[in-house]
Amino acid sequence: MVKVTILGAGITGMAIASQLPRDYEVTIVARNLPGDPDSTEWASPWAGAVFMGMDGSNLREQRMQLDAFASRWKIALNNPESSVRRVEMHDLMDFTPLEKVWYRDHLPGFHILSKDELPAGAPFGMAYQTIVLNPGVFLPWMRARLEKTGVKFLRMTVQSLSNLCGLGHDYLINAAGIGPRYLRNVMDQKVQEVRGQTILVKSDFDKIWIRRGKDYTYALGRQDGTTVLGGIKQFDNKVTSVDGELRNDIFRRIHENLPEAFPSADPLAFTVLRDIVGIRPQREGGLRIEKEILDGQKVVHAYGVAGGGYIFSWGLAREVCHLVEQFHFTSSNTFEPLVAVVKL
Structure with missing residues (x-):
């Protein structure tokens, strides 16, 4: 059983969880969780939450945005209870x-x-x-759907990615929004x-x-x-x-x-x-979607969406999942590393 921990329960973290293989054991860890009382400690509940193409996007970013748009276009038709x-x-x-x-x-x-x-x-x-969409409706709806598929939510205040070593995961996804600026072993001042x-x-x-x-x-x-x-x-x-x-x-x-x-x-x-x-x-410098081994953990970073969490969402999530696959297939010596490509 492949075990994945995702740091961050906002739109990015939950979108990633929704795209990981169903046979993975997935846990989302965060200080704030969908359904909590209002708090300005995280951004996802307060977003305007519309799709608009972001100016200055490169080809990779364009593909992620259009992929996300296509996914939520379908949700609007099939799941009106989501508020989309x-x-x-x-x-x-x-x-x-x-x-x-x-x-x-x-x-x-x-x-x-x-x-x-x-x-x-x-x-x-x-x-x-x-x-x-209305984040106050959509985020709890998304959490409930993930929980039905077996995704677990764990409340935890994390000051360093090293705090998560004891969870026993194979891969850690850092989707912590502003968090990477302050996580002690990341400290991304960009x-x-x-x-x-x-x-x-x-x-x-x-x-x-x-x-x-x-x-x-x-x-x-x-x-x-x-x-x-x-x-x-x-x-x-x-x-x-x-x-x-x-x-x-x-x-x-x-x-x-x-x-x-x-x-x-x-x-x-x-x-x-x-x-x-x-x-x-x-x-500054745009998205960070890349993998590294950090303090013995296989980490995929997924942040820096410039206020576009809902705009990138599923498109970013699918690229992150490809990087997890690269880690997994390389470490198992079963396949050559995959190229991260998002299908439109």
């Missing part, structure tokens, strides 16, 4: 021209928005079909902490709308009577209290860009369900 929904997205670019949009030929219903569909000053926009602040409001807004430019602004209609309004990216800022000035600025930007859906910039005109502040992991 198919939805129209309006994706506006202030600086990126069409020829630089790598996903333009890959997403269903892709077309260019007319000038009448753009807010004042927006030079270019696209529409296509994408997916959205990992950055990025503060995000959003507002969850009651609304029947039925699209995903995002403007990528000088002011990063979005309205994410979750198809459940709520919409997430944002946003901001603040590097090396770990303050989890609400910034009132930024909050008012988000309302202003949302109103200016979507006046028909949100006819006032006055915060009192919105039915606010909660303010959300979360710290997202990002990594």
